[in-house]
Amino acid sequence: MSKYMLIMRGTDESNAAMMANIEELMTTTGQFIEDLVKAGVYVGAEGLDDARKGVVVDFGGEVPVVTDGPYGETKELFGGFFLVDVSSKEEAVEWAKRVPVARGAKIEVRRVPGEDEVPEIGA
Template sequence: MRFMIIIKADKNTEAGVMPDERLLTEMGQFNEDLVKAGIMQAGEGLHPSSRGARVKFSGNKREVIDGPFAETKELIAGFWLWQVKSKEEAIEWVKRCPNPTGAESEIEIRQIFEAEDFGAEFNPELREQEERLRAQITANQK
């Protein structure tokens, strides 16, 4: 099972405050543990929303909204992609994580859809396309 582990933003991450050396060291060790366990597939921090944008869809109309965005508690400061056996395993790993802000913080755990989750609508042609795209992505990363 794959999960996205979402680190929620706070006023400091939104202000562009970088983590201190202690937190970088602790997160580096945690990431090393994840890699050694064969769990971590990706993990990145994100720039503040002031450097981002949103595209709002309304039928065929598209509207670009530049950051920053008001609701800090709904924003994402970083993420991991993990391959684990269960949600419970993901929870246990998150509980071992250093506190991402050193203060009040929250990490969200969300399972990623897999091909079999889509049922019959995900027909053989769509499955073949998905496999081809994933192979191309892997090749592009080398």
């Protein structure tokens, strides 16, 4: 089994569409999580607060610069994630296809390396 993060990436338009139907979204998301639990692959899930309430710490110069979010020419922002423990990337992708999101949103599927895969410092 391997852990995969299903990262929700939304645009201003898809986020607005989801907020317009927030009650329906919460219901379908609850059902999706229930399906993950029943399948025995659910590890966790969290949503993120509005990017305008966050900050960005930019290490592009000699001194880190902090700016209020959202930042730059961002076309997509992370909105939250589901963490699943599945047998393959293909299975993670099949779950990603079922995530309840609005048209225009994307789900990025990324494997979470195990502790034994992290390089040792000083090795």
